[in-house]
Amino acid sequence: MAKRLHSFALNKCQKRVCIAKDRISQLPDEVLVHILSFLTVEEAANTSVLSRRWLSLWRYIDRLDFDATKPLDKVALQPKLRKRQMKKYLRWVSCTLQMCKGQRLDQFRVCFDLNKFARHEIDKWIEFAFSRNVQRLELDLLKGGEHIRNFGYCYTFPAWLLGLGDSADSSSYIPHSNDLQILSPVKQNFKSLKVLLFKSVNVTGKVLEFFLHNCPFLETMAVHGSGTLVNLEVVGPSLKLRHLEIQYCYKVESLKICDTNLVTLRTSVGTKLLLKNVPMLVEVKISSAAFNHILNDISSCLSCVISQLVVLHLTTHSWEKLEHYNFPQLTKLKKFVLTTCGQKDRSLLGCTSIIRAAPQLKEFELQLISGCSVQTVRECRKAAIKCRLHHLKVVKLWGFYSGAAHVELVRYFLENAIALEKIIFDPRTPMPTRFPLDPLFVKKAQTARNLAKLHLEGEVPPDIELVIL
Numbered sequence: 037m038a039k040r041l042h043s044f045a046l047n048k049c050q051k052r053v054c055i056a057k058d059r060i061s062q063l064p065d066e067v068l069v070h071i072l073s074f075l076t077v078e079e080a081a082n083t084s085v086l087s088r089r090w091l092s093l094w095r096y097i098d099r100l101d102f103d104a105t106k107p108l109d110k111v112a113l114q115p116k117l118r119k120r121q122m123k124k125y126l127r128w129v130s131c132t133l134q135m136c137k138g139q140r141l142d143q144f145r146v147c148f149d150l151n152k153f154a155r156h157e158i159d160k161w162i163e164f165a166f167s168r169n170v171q172r173l174e175l176d177l178l179k180g181g182e183h184i185r186n187f188g189y190c191y192t193f194p195a196w197l198l199g200l201g202d203s204a205d206s207s208s209y210i211p212h213s214n215d216l217q218i219l220s221p222v223k224q225n226f227k228s229l230k231v232l233l234f235k236s237v238n239v240t241g242k243v244l245e246f247f248l249h250n251c252p253f254l255e256t257m258a259v260h261g262s263g264t265l266v267n268l269e270v271v272g273p274s275l276k277l278r279h280l281e282i283q284y285c286y287k288v289e290s291l292k293i294c295d296t297n298l299v300t301l302r303t304s305v306g307t308k309l310l311l312k313n314v315p316m317l318v319e320v321k322i323s324s325a326a327f328n329h330i331l332n333d334i335s336s337c338l339s340c341v342i343s344q345l346v347v348l349h350l351t352t353h354s355w356e357k358l359e360h361y362n363f364p365q366l367t368k369l370k371k372f373v374l375t376t377c378g379q380k381d382r383s384l385l386g387c388t389s390i391i392r393a394a395p396q397l398k399e400f401e402l403q404l405i406s407g408c409s410v411q412t413v414r415e416c417r418k419a420a421i422k423c424r425l426h427h428l429k430v431v432k433l434w435g436f437y438s439g440a441a442h443v444e445l446v447r448y449f450l451e452n453a454i455a456l457e458k459i460i461f462d463p464r465t466p467m468p469t470r471f472p473l474d475p476l477f478v479k480k481a482q483t484a485r486n487l488a489k490l491h492l493e494g495e496v497p498p499d500i501e502l503v504i505l
Contacts, residue, residue: 061090073099073142077132095135099143100165102129108181111149118149125150126157133164141165145174149181151189151236159194166197171253172231178261184284185236187263192238198226198246227251235260241268248275260284270296278316283323302349309337317341318368321349323375342366349373350390358386362393369394375403384445385419392423400428402445404435416444428453432460443491450495459496461488462505 060068072080072094080094107121125148144165150158158175165173179185229251239262247254248270258281259265265285269292270277281302282291288305294312302321303309311317320338338345342364353376372394374387384402391397431449433442442461449456463484489504496502 068093069096069098073097076101076103078103081132092137095137097136098138098141100132100136100141101143101145102132102147103145104148104181108147108149112180122148122150122154126154129161130157133161139168141168141170143172143174144168144170145172145176147174147176147181149179150177150191151179151185152191155191158191159197162194162197166226169225169228171228173229174231174233175235175237176233177236179236184261187238187261187287190236190238190261190263192264193234193240193243195240195243198243198250200242200246227253229254231256233258234262238262238264240264241266244268248277252276255279257281258283263287266290268292270294270298272296304351306337311337311340314341315344318345319347320345321351321373323351339364343368345369347371347373348390349375351375353377358389361389363390364393366390366394367396369397371399371401372397373401373403375405377405382441384441385448387445388419388421388423388448391425391428392421396427397425398427399430399432400449401432402434404433416440416447418444419448423452425449425453425455427455429455429457430460431456431458432462434462434464439487439491442488443495446492446495450497450500456500458501458503459492460503460505461485461492463488464505 068090072083075083075097077094077097077100080097083090083094102125104121104125107125111118111121129146144161146158146161162173162175175191177185177191226247227250229247230253232247232251232254233256235258237259239259244257244259244265245268247257249272253276255276256279257277258279260281260283262285264287265282266287267290268282268288270280271292271294273295275296277296278299280293280298280300282288283302283304285305288308290308290310291303291305292310293301293314294310296314297316298314299316300319301317304323306322306324309322320341322338343366345366346368348366348369348371350373352374372390374390376384376387384404387402391400428449431446431453433445446459449459463481485504492502492504
Protein backbone atom coordinates (compact mmCIF):
# COMPACT_ATOMS: atom_id res chain seq x y z
CA MET A 37 0.00 0.00 0.00
CA ALA A 38 2.83 2.37 0.93
CA LYS A 39 4.59 1.66 -2.37
CA ARG A 40 1.42 2.48 -4.35
CA LEU A 41 0.96 5.78 -2.51
CA HIS A 42 4.62 6.70 -3.10
CA SER A 43 4.33 5.84 -6.81
CA PHE A 44 1.12 7.85 -7.13
CA ALA A 45 2.65 10.90 -5.44
CA LEU A 46 5.78 10.68 -7.60
CA ASN A 47 3.77 10.52 -10.83
CA LYS A 48 1.65 13.45 -9.73
CA CYS A 49 4.73 15.56 -9.00
CA GLN A 50 6.31 14.71 -12.35
CA LYS A 51 3.19 15.87 -14.18
CA ARG A 52 3.44 19.25 -12.46
CA VAL A 53 7.10 19.77 -13.42
CA CYS A 54 7.41 22.36 -16.19
CA ILE A 55 10.37 22.09 -18.51
CA ALA A 56 11.85 25.59 -18.89
CA LYS A 57 12.01 26.77 -22.47
CA ASP A 58 14.94 28.75 -23.82
CA ARG A 59 12.90 31.78 -24.84
CA ILE A 60 15.92 34.07 -25.16
CA SER A 61 17.37 32.02 -28.03
CA GLN A 62 14.07 32.44 -29.86
CA LEU A 63 14.57 36.18 -30.15
CA PRO A 64 15.63 37.60 -33.54
CA ASP A 65 19.35 37.80 -34.31
CA GLU A 66 19.29 41.59 -34.27
CA VAL A 67 17.95 41.65 -30.71
CA LEU A 68 20.45 39.11 -29.43
CA VAL A 69 23.37 40.92 -31.06
CA HIS A 70 22.18 44.17 -29.51
CA ILE A 71 22.12 42.51 -26.07
CA LEU A 72 25.61 41.06 -26.56
CA SER A 73 26.93 44.50 -27.50
CA PHE A 74 26.58 45.59 -23.89
CA LEU A 75 29.18 43.01 -22.84
CA THR A 76 32.95 43.15 -23.20
CA VAL A 77 34.36 41.28 -26.19
CA GLU A 78 35.51 38.41 -23.98
CA GLU A 79 32.11 38.08 -22.30
CA ALA A 80 30.29 38.21 -25.63
CA ALA A 81 32.58 35.61 -27.23
CA ASN A 82 32.03 33.25 -24.28
CA THR A 83 28.34 32.97 -25.20
CA SER A 84 29.32 30.97 -28.30
CA VAL A 85 29.48 27.82 -26.15
CA LEU A 86 25.80 28.03 -25.20
CA SER A 87 24.50 26.33 -28.34
CA ARG A 88 24.85 26.22 -32.11
CA ARG A 89 22.37 29.10 -32.27
CA TRP A 90 24.80 31.34 -30.39
CA LEU A 91 27.99 30.18 -32.12
CA SER A 92 28.52 33.19 -34.40
CA LEU A 93 26.22 35.84 -32.99
CA TRP A 94 28.97 37.63 -31.07
CA ARG A 95 30.86 38.29 -34.31
CA TYR A 96 28.28 40.90 -35.28
CA ILE A 97 28.38 43.02 -32.11
CA ASP A 98 28.88 46.75 -32.69
CA ARG A 99 30.69 47.53 -29.43
CA LEU A 100 34.19 46.11 -29.26
CA ASP A 101 35.42 46.70 -25.73
CA PHE A 102 38.77 44.94 -25.34
CA ASP A 103 38.82 45.28 -21.58
CA ALA A 104 41.92 43.79 -19.93
CA THR A 105 41.31 44.44 -16.26
CA LYS A 106 42.38 40.97 -15.12
CA PRO A 107 45.68 40.86 -17.10
CA LEU A 108 46.54 44.39 -15.95
CA ASP A 109 45.90 43.38 -12.35
CA LYS A 110 48.29 40.46 -12.81
CA VAL A 111 50.95 42.76 -14.27
CA ALA A 112 50.52 45.15 -11.34
CA LEU A 113 51.33 42.31 -8.95
CA GLN A 114 54.04 40.73 -11.12
CA PRO A 115 55.68 43.25 -13.52
CA LYS A 116 57.73 40.44 -15.10
CA LEU A 117 54.52 39.19 -16.74
CA ARG A 118 54.09 42.39 -18.75
CA LYS A 119 55.71 41.22 -22.01
CA ARG A 120 53.90 37.91 -22.00
CA GLN A 121 50.54 39.55 -21.26
CA MET A 122 51.18 42.20 -23.92
CA LYS A 123 51.79 39.55 -26.59
CA LYS A 124 48.66 37.70 -25.56
CA TYR A 125 46.65 40.93 -25.72
CA LEU A 126 47.97 41.83 -29.20
CA ARG A 127 47.13 38.35 -30.52
CA TRP A 128 43.71 38.40 -28.90
CA VAL A 129 42.65 41.74 -30.41
CA SER A 130 44.06 41.00 -33.88
CA CYS A 131 42.53 37.52 -34.07
CA THR A 132 39.18 38.78 -32.81
CA LEU A 133 39.02 41.54 -35.43
CA GLN A 134 39.60 38.98 -38.18
CA MET A 135 36.51 37.11 -36.98
CA CYS A 136 34.26 40.16 -36.62
CA LYS A 137 31.65 40.55 -39.36
CA GLY A 138 29.80 43.69 -38.30
CA GLN A 139 29.75 46.55 -40.80
CA ARG A 140 29.51 49.37 -38.26
CA LEU A 141 30.89 50.09 -34.80
CA ASP A 142 29.38 52.13 -32.00
CA GLN A 143 32.49 51.67 -29.87
CA PHE A 144 36.05 50.48 -30.27
CA ARG A 145 38.01 50.46 -27.01
CA VAL A 146 41.59 49.31 -26.41
CA CYS A 147 42.72 49.30 -22.80
CA PHE A 148 46.15 47.85 -22.07
CA ASP A 149 49.75 48.77 -21.30
CA LEU A 150 50.97 49.24 -24.90
CA ASN A 151 53.79 51.44 -26.20
CA LYS A 152 55.32 52.44 -29.54
CA PHE A 153 56.61 48.93 -30.16
CA ALA A 154 53.03 47.79 -30.77
CA ARG A 155 52.57 50.39 -33.52
CA HIS A 156 52.07 47.89 -36.33
CA GLU A 157 49.12 46.19 -34.63
CA ILE A 158 47.50 49.36 -33.25
CA ASP A 159 47.63 51.07 -36.65
CA LYS A 160 45.70 48.17 -38.16
CA TRP A 161 43.16 48.25 -35.36
CA ILE A 162 42.48 51.95 -35.95
CA GLU A 163 42.09 51.34 -39.68
CA PHE A 164 39.62 48.58 -38.91
CA ALA A 165 37.61 50.85 -36.60
CA PHE A 166 37.43 53.69 -39.12
CA SER A 167 36.43 51.32 -41.91
CA ARG A 168 33.41 50.37 -39.74
CA ASN A 169 32.29 53.99 -39.18
CA VAL A 170 33.28 53.92 -35.52
CA GLN A 171 31.44 56.40 -33.30
CA ARG A 172 33.46 56.05 -30.10
CA LEU A 173 37.22 55.46 -30.38
CA GLU A 174 39.19 54.91 -27.15
CA LEU A 175 42.91 54.16 -26.98
CA ASP A 176 43.79 53.82 -23.30
CA LEU A 177 47.47 52.84 -23.33
CA LEU A 178 48.52 53.99 -19.87
CA LYS A 179 51.55 52.35 -18.32
CA GLY A 180 50.32 49.61 -16.02
CA GLY A 181 46.82 50.72 -16.90
CA GLU A 182 46.98 53.80 -14.65
CA HIS A 183 50.17 55.88 -15.15
CA ILE A 184 51.25 58.38 -17.81
CA ARG A 185 54.01 56.87 -19.93
CA ASN A 186 57.35 58.47 -20.79
CA PHE A 187 56.54 60.46 -23.92
CA GLY A 188 59.42 58.89 -25.84
CA TYR A 189 57.79 55.47 -25.56
CA CYS A 190 54.22 56.48 -26.36
CA TYR A 191 52.43 55.14 -29.41
CA THR A 192 52.06 57.86 -32.06
CA PHE A 193 48.73 58.31 -33.83
CA PRO A 194 49.22 57.72 -37.62
CA ALA A 195 48.53 61.10 -39.24
CA TRP A 196 48.85 59.49 -42.69
CA LEU A 197 45.55 57.77 -41.97
CA LEU A 198 43.88 61.18 -42.26
CA GLY A 199 45.91 62.17 -45.30
CA LEU A 200 48.05 64.59 -43.26
CA GLY A 201 51.33 62.69 -43.49
CA ASP A 202 53.22 64.87 -41.03
CA SER A 203 53.09 62.88 -37.80
CA ALA A 204 56.29 61.78 -36.11
CA ASP A 205 57.57 58.42 -37.28
CA SER A 206 55.02 58.28 -40.12
CA SER A 207 56.85 59.78 -43.10
CA SER A 208 58.22 56.48 -44.32
CA TYR A 209 55.47 54.26 -43.03
CA ILE A 210 53.26 52.24 -45.39
CA PRO A 211 49.55 51.81 -44.56
CA HIS A 212 48.36 48.29 -43.88
CA SER A 213 46.11 46.57 -46.37
CA ASN A 214 46.11 42.92 -45.33
CA ASP A 215 44.36 40.70 -42.82
CA LEU A 216 41.46 42.94 -41.84
CA GLN A 217 39.99 44.01 -45.21
CA ILE A 218 40.92 47.64 -44.66
CA LEU A 219 39.89 50.50 -46.91
CA SER A 220 42.56 52.81 -48.30
CA PRO A 221 43.32 55.89 -46.15
CA VAL A 222 41.49 58.36 -48.43
CA LYS A 223 38.31 56.30 -48.10
CA GLN A 224 38.42 56.04 -44.32
CA ASN A 225 35.13 56.99 -42.75
CA PHE A 226 35.97 58.92 -39.58
CA LYS A 227 33.07 61.34 -39.91
CA SER A 228 30.84 59.26 -37.63
CA LEU A 229 33.04 59.92 -34.58
CA LYS A 230 31.25 61.19 -31.50
CA VAL A 231 33.84 60.41 -28.82
CA LEU A 232 37.64 60.43 -29.14
CA LEU A 233 39.82 59.42 -26.19
CA PHE A 234 43.63 59.10 -26.23
CA LYS A 235 45.69 58.17 -23.15
CA SER A 236 49.48 57.90 -23.45
CA VAL A 237 49.15 58.45 -27.19
CA ASN A 238 51.33 61.02 -28.93
CA VAL A 239 49.05 63.15 -31.07
CA THR A 240 49.60 66.59 -32.58
CA GLY A 241 47.34 69.62 -32.52
CA LYS A 242 47.09 69.33 -36.30
CA VAL A 243 45.54 65.87 -35.99
CA LEU A 244 43.12 66.92 -33.25
CA GLU A 245 42.04 70.01 -35.19
CA PHE A 246 41.47 67.81 -38.23
CA PHE A 247 39.04 65.69 -36.22
CA LEU A 248 37.34 68.78 -34.80
CA HIS A 249 36.65 70.29 -38.21
CA ASN A 250 35.93 67.09 -40.16
CA CYS A 251 33.81 65.11 -37.70
CA PRO A 252 30.43 66.87 -37.56
CA PHE A 253 29.18 64.74 -34.64
CA LEU A 254 32.28 64.88 -32.40
CA GLU A 255 31.07 65.90 -28.92
CA THR A 256 33.80 64.60 -26.59
CA MET A 257 37.59 64.77 -26.94
CA ALA A 258 40.01 63.68 -24.22
CA VAL A 259 43.80 63.60 -24.48
CA HIS A 260 45.92 62.49 -21.51
CA GLY A 261 49.70 62.27 -21.61
CA SER A 262 50.63 63.33 -25.14
CA GLY A 263 54.21 64.45 -25.68
CA THR A 264 53.66 65.92 -29.14
CA LEU A 265 50.73 68.20 -28.41
CA VAL A 266 52.07 71.77 -28.45
CA ASN A 267 49.34 74.05 -29.79
CA LEU A 268 45.62 73.42 -30.03
CA GLU A 269 42.84 75.71 -31.24
CA VAL A 270 39.22 74.86 -30.56
CA VAL A 271 37.59 77.67 -32.48
CA GLY A 272 34.32 78.17 -34.30
CA PRO A 273 30.58 78.09 -33.54
CA SER A 274 30.07 75.22 -36.00
CA LEU A 275 31.97 72.78 -33.78
CA LYS A 276 29.81 70.16 -32.11
CA LEU A 277 32.34 69.65 -29.28
CA ARG A 278 30.83 69.87 -25.79
CA HIS A 279 33.43 68.18 -23.56
CA LEU A 280 37.21 68.68 -23.74
CA GLU A 281 40.00 67.20 -21.60
CA ILE A 282 43.67 68.08 -22.05
CA GLN A 283 45.54 66.54 -19.12
CA TYR A 284 49.24 65.86 -18.41
CA CYS A 285 50.34 67.16 -21.80
CA TYR A 286 53.37 68.99 -20.44
CA LYS A 287 54.67 70.37 -23.74
CA VAL A 288 51.55 72.40 -24.50
CA GLU A 289 52.39 76.04 -25.18
CA SER A 290 48.90 77.29 -25.98
CA LEU A 291 45.31 76.07 -25.71
CA LYS A 292 42.90 78.46 -27.40
CA ILE A 293 39.15 77.97 -27.00
CA CYS A 294 37.01 80.63 -28.66
CA ASP A 295 33.50 81.07 -30.05
CA THR A 296 32.36 77.54 -29.18
CA ASN A 297 29.52 75.92 -27.24
CA LEU A 298 31.83 73.90 -24.99
CA VAL A 299 30.11 72.78 -21.77
CA THR A 300 32.88 71.10 -19.74
CA LEU A 301 36.65 71.65 -19.70
CA ARG A 302 39.31 69.70 -17.77
CA THR A 303 42.91 70.73 -18.17
CA SER A 304 46.29 70.86 -16.45
CA VAL A 305 47.57 73.68 -18.70
CA GLY A 306 45.69 76.54 -17.07
CA THR A 307 48.50 79.07 -17.52
CA LYS A 308 48.52 78.34 -21.27
CA LEU A 309 44.75 78.67 -21.60
CA LEU A 310 42.91 81.34 -23.57
CA LEU A 311 39.13 81.42 -23.25
CA LYS A 312 36.91 83.79 -25.19
CA ASN A 313 33.18 83.75 -25.91
CA VAL A 314 32.26 80.35 -24.45
CA PRO A 315 28.76 81.08 -23.11
CA MET A 316 27.84 77.41 -22.47
CA LEU A 317 30.90 76.55 -20.36
CA VAL A 318 29.62 75.68 -16.87
CA GLU A 319 32.04 73.02 -15.57
CA VAL A 320 35.81 73.49 -15.29
CA LYS A 321 38.59 71.43 -13.72
CA ILE A 322 42.05 72.99 -13.54
CA SER A 323 45.19 71.40 -12.10
CA SER A 324 48.19 73.47 -11.04
CA ALA A 325 51.24 72.78 -8.89
CA ALA A 326 51.33 76.00 -6.88
CA PHE A 327 48.62 78.19 -5.40
CA ASN A 328 49.91 81.31 -7.21
CA HIS A 329 49.28 79.54 -10.52
CA ILE A 330 45.73 78.79 -9.39
CA LEU A 331 45.27 82.50 -8.66
CA ASN A 332 46.51 83.36 -12.16
CA ASP A 333 44.26 80.72 -13.70
CA ILE A 334 41.17 82.04 -11.93
CA SER A 335 41.86 85.75 -12.20
CA SER A 336 42.99 85.79 -15.83
CA CYS A 337 42.21 82.59 -17.76
CA LEU A 338 38.77 82.05 -16.22
CA SER A 339 37.78 85.69 -15.87
CA CYS A 340 35.33 85.56 -18.77
CA VAL A 341 33.49 82.51 -17.42
CA ILE A 342 33.84 82.85 -13.65
CA SER A 343 30.31 84.18 -13.21
CA GLN A 344 28.68 81.36 -15.21
CA LEU A 345 30.43 78.32 -13.67
CA VAL A 346 28.23 75.74 -11.95
CA VAL A 347 30.97 73.20 -11.10
CA LEU A 348 34.60 74.07 -10.32
CA HIS A 349 37.34 71.55 -9.50
CA LEU A 350 40.77 72.86 -8.54
CA THR A 351 43.88 70.75 -7.94
CA THR A 352 46.90 72.35 -6.26
CA HIS A 353 49.69 71.37 -3.87
CA SER A 354 49.05 74.24 -1.49
CA TRP A 355 46.00 76.21 -0.34
CA GLU A 356 47.03 77.40 3.09
CA LYS A 357 47.94 80.99 2.15
CA LEU A 358 44.66 81.80 0.42
CA GLU A 359 42.38 82.23 3.44
CA HIS A 360 42.39 86.05 3.18
CA TYR A 361 42.30 86.18 -0.61
CA ASN A 362 39.21 87.78 -2.17
CA PHE A 363 38.17 85.69 -5.13
CA PRO A 364 35.91 87.02 -7.86
CA GLN A 365 32.26 86.22 -7.23
CA LEU A 366 31.16 82.79 -8.48
CA THR A 367 27.49 83.69 -8.50
CA LYS A 368 26.20 80.46 -10.06
CA LEU A 369 28.59 77.92 -8.54
CA LYS A 370 26.76 74.90 -7.07
CA LYS A 371 29.63 72.45 -6.52
CA PHE A 372 33.24 73.08 -5.55
CA VAL A 373 35.86 70.28 -5.46
CA LEU A 374 39.34 70.88 -4.08
CA THR A 375 42.15 68.34 -4.46
CA THR A 376 45.24 69.14 -2.46
CA CYS A 377 48.11 67.51 -0.58
CA GLY A 378 47.87 66.76 3.11
CA GLN A 379 50.86 67.91 5.15
CA LYS A 380 51.42 67.88 8.87
CA ASP A 381 50.08 70.91 10.76
CA ARG A 382 48.83 72.53 7.55
CA SER A 383 45.45 74.21 7.83
CA LEU A 384 42.68 73.55 5.33
CA LEU A 385 40.86 76.80 6.03
CA GLY A 386 42.43 78.42 2.97
CA CYS A 387 39.70 76.86 0.85
CA THR A 388 37.07 78.96 2.65
CA SER A 389 38.11 81.98 0.57
CA ILE A 390 36.58 80.54 -2.57
CA ILE A 391 33.62 79.13 -0.63
CA ARG A 392 32.83 82.67 0.56
CA ALA A 393 32.78 83.79 -3.07
CA ALA A 394 30.07 81.24 -4.00
CA PRO A 395 26.76 82.33 -2.43
CA GLN A 396 24.78 79.56 -4.21
CA LEU A 397 27.14 76.71 -3.27
CA LYS A 398 25.30 73.46 -2.43
CA GLU A 399 28.10 70.89 -2.29
CA PHE A 400 31.74 71.02 -1.22
CA GLU A 401 34.19 68.16 -1.65
CA LEU A 402 37.75 68.02 -0.31
CA GLN A 403 40.10 65.38 -1.71
CA LEU A 404 43.16 65.14 0.51
CA ILE A 405 46.00 63.29 -1.22
CA SER A 406 48.46 61.69 1.17
CA GLY A 407 50.17 58.32 1.37
CA CYS A 408 49.93 58.23 5.16
CA SER A 409 48.23 59.82 8.12
CA VAL A 410 49.07 63.51 8.54
CA GLN A 411 47.28 64.07 11.84
CA THR A 412 48.08 67.45 13.31
CA VAL A 413 48.97 67.93 16.95
CA ARG A 414 48.38 71.68 17.17
CA GLU A 415 45.40 73.46 18.67
CA CYS A 416 42.36 74.11 16.52
CA ARG A 417 41.83 77.66 15.36
CA LYS A 418 38.87 79.54 13.97
CA ALA A 419 38.51 80.82 10.44
CA ALA A 420 39.54 84.45 10.20
CA ILE A 421 36.45 85.49 8.23
CA LYS A 422 32.88 84.40 8.87
CA CYS A 423 30.35 84.13 6.05
CA ARG A 424 26.81 82.81 6.04
CA LEU A 425 26.41 79.89 3.60
CA HIS A 426 22.69 79.76 2.92
CA HIS A 427 22.58 76.88 0.43
CA LEU A 428 25.41 74.48 1.36
CA LYS A 429 23.87 71.08 2.12
CA VAL A 430 26.58 68.43 1.64
CA VAL A 431 30.25 68.35 2.67
CA LYS A 432 32.40 65.38 1.66
CA LEU A 433 35.92 64.86 3.00
CA TRP A 434 38.17 62.32 1.25
CA GLY A 435 41.53 61.01 2.44
CA PHE A 436 43.26 60.34 5.74
CA TYR A 437 41.94 62.13 8.78
CA SER A 438 44.24 65.00 9.82
CA GLY A 439 42.97 65.85 13.28
CA ALA A 440 42.85 69.58 13.99
CA ALA A 441 42.83 70.48 10.28
CA HIS A 442 39.61 68.51 9.73
CA VAL A 443 37.99 69.57 12.99
CA GLU A 444 38.46 73.29 12.37
CA LEU A 445 37.11 72.95 8.83
CA VAL A 446 34.03 71.04 10.08
CA ARG A 447 33.51 73.69 12.75
CA TYR A 448 33.61 76.38 10.07
CA PHE A 449 30.79 74.68 8.16
CA LEU A 450 28.77 74.05 11.31
CA GLU A 451 28.99 77.73 12.25
CA ASN A 452 28.28 79.16 8.81
CA ALA A 453 26.29 76.63 6.73
CA ILE A 454 22.78 77.13 8.07
CA ALA A 455 21.23 74.63 5.61
CA LEU A 456 23.82 71.86 6.13
CA GLU A 457 22.29 68.36 6.01
CA LYS A 458 25.17 65.89 5.71
CA ILE A 459 28.90 65.53 6.38
CA ILE A 460 30.63 62.53 4.79
CA PHE A 461 34.11 61.35 5.75
CA ASP A 462 35.85 58.71 3.63
CA PRO A 463 39.46 57.79 4.57
CA ARG A 464 40.05 55.95 1.32
CA THR A 465 42.21 57.60 -1.30
CA PRO A 466 40.25 59.35 -4.09
CA MET A 467 42.93 58.09 -6.51
CA PRO A 468 42.05 54.52 -7.54
CA THR A 469 44.85 51.97 -7.93
CA ARG A 470 45.22 48.43 -9.24
CA PHE A 471 47.48 47.37 -6.42
CA PRO A 472 45.83 45.52 -3.54
CA LEU A 473 45.66 47.60 -0.40
CA ASP A 474 48.60 47.13 1.90
CA PRO A 475 47.56 45.72 5.32
CA LEU A 476 49.27 48.68 6.97
CA PHE A 477 47.27 51.06 4.78
CA VAL A 478 44.04 49.28 5.75
CA LYS A 479 45.00 49.53 9.41
CA LYS A 480 45.72 53.25 9.12
CA ALA A 481 42.42 53.81 7.31
CA GLN A 482 40.57 52.13 10.16
CA THR A 483 42.48 54.26 12.66
CA ALA A 484 41.44 57.34 10.68
CA ARG A 485 37.80 56.22 10.87
CA ASN A 486 38.03 55.72 14.61
CA LEU A 487 39.64 59.13 15.19
CA ALA A 488 37.14 60.87 12.92
CA LYS A 489 34.29 59.24 14.81
CA LEU A 490 35.82 60.16 18.17
CA HIS A 491 36.44 63.82 17.27
CA LEU A 492 33.54 64.63 14.94
CA GLU A 493 30.61 62.90 16.60
CA GLY A 494 30.87 65.33 19.51
CA GLU A 495 31.00 68.30 17.12
CA VAL A 496 28.17 67.46 14.73
CA PRO A 497 24.63 68.04 16.10
CA PRO A 498 22.02 65.24 15.73
CA ASP A 499 20.00 67.11 13.09
CA ILE A 500 22.99 66.86 10.69
CA GLU A 501 23.83 63.40 9.34
CA LEU A 502 27.43 62.30 9.91
CA VAL A 503 28.52 59.46 7.62
CA ILE A 504 31.89 57.77 8.16
CA LEU A 505 32.62 55.25 5.39
